[in-house]
Amino acid sequence: MFVANRMTKNPITVEPTTPVNEAAKLMKRRNIRRLPVVEKGSLVGIISDRDIMRVAPSPATTLSKFEIMSLLDKITVAEIMAKDVVSLPDTATIEEAALVMYNEKLSGLPVVSSMGAVVGIITETDVFKTFVDVMGLADGKTRITLDVVDKIGVVKELAGIIADAGFNIDSMVTCKQASLAGHFEIVIRVDADNVEEITAKIEEKGYNVVHVAKIG
Incomplete structure (x- = not known):
């Protein structure tokens, strides 16, 4: 942009x-x-x-x-x-x-x-x-926040989990966590109200879902 x-x-x-x-x-x-x-x-x-x-x-x-x-x-x-x-x-x-x-x-x-x-x-x-536009905040997306360890293939695996659940990723942002070396916070936005299935499958793969909220 x-x-x-x-x-x-x-x-x-x-x-x-x-x-x-x-x-x-x-x-x-x-x-x-x-x-x-x-x-x-x-x-x-x-x-x-x-x-x-x-x-x-x-x-x-x-x-x-x-x-x-x-x-x-x-x-x-x-x-x-x-x-x-x-x-x-x-x-x-x-x-x-x-x-x-x-x-x-x-x-x-x-x-x-x-x-x-x-x-x-x-x-x-x-x-x-x-x-606001990049994150799709005005469109009322559901925000899923994860705490992940930095390793190759994380984004690909998460994208696959969400695709298998029948949803698209509207936006994804990663940010280093200053307080935890080697850890990243990943924020994923999906166009879904009920994300229990998504979060459950993410956690089954060993990822830590720390927050879920609908914004907008």
Whole structure:
């Protein structure tokens, strides 16, 4: 799954010379939290609602609303934008986006083409939605969680058990267990309400079913 298929395409951008007040109004009107800053077609920075809050007068100020607006009109985006922008190419995968956002503690990233043009924005909300879609959470699947020892052939054997019971696997995820060396947690989702037969056959093969629940 690629960022290009999950991002907001053709995002709103501003130029370095744009007054901060204008950028603030734009973000409020479009209900967005960040704006890529573009100059001559290339990404040169990014401005967020936090950047604007940082330069805006305190709520305790004695300045009038007109004076505040006038002050923000004199400050340009170039003066407060982040210049060392972390971005992603439009060929990146959604996993890469999630890892970069996690490592850099960012809630959104500009996406650029091979020519350097801003073609999208990928946010944490997009990543969350992808997770929901990949796991089929909205479709009301039954979730079976197993604790397994890492060995060759586990996934094949589990798939065979479920197929023999007459069901399809909608999704399967494996994750290392930090507290148990050599153990994995496997989460399988199947389109079935009654999974007693499946879980019984899984346990007959020596696997430990630790949790069963229908989600969605």
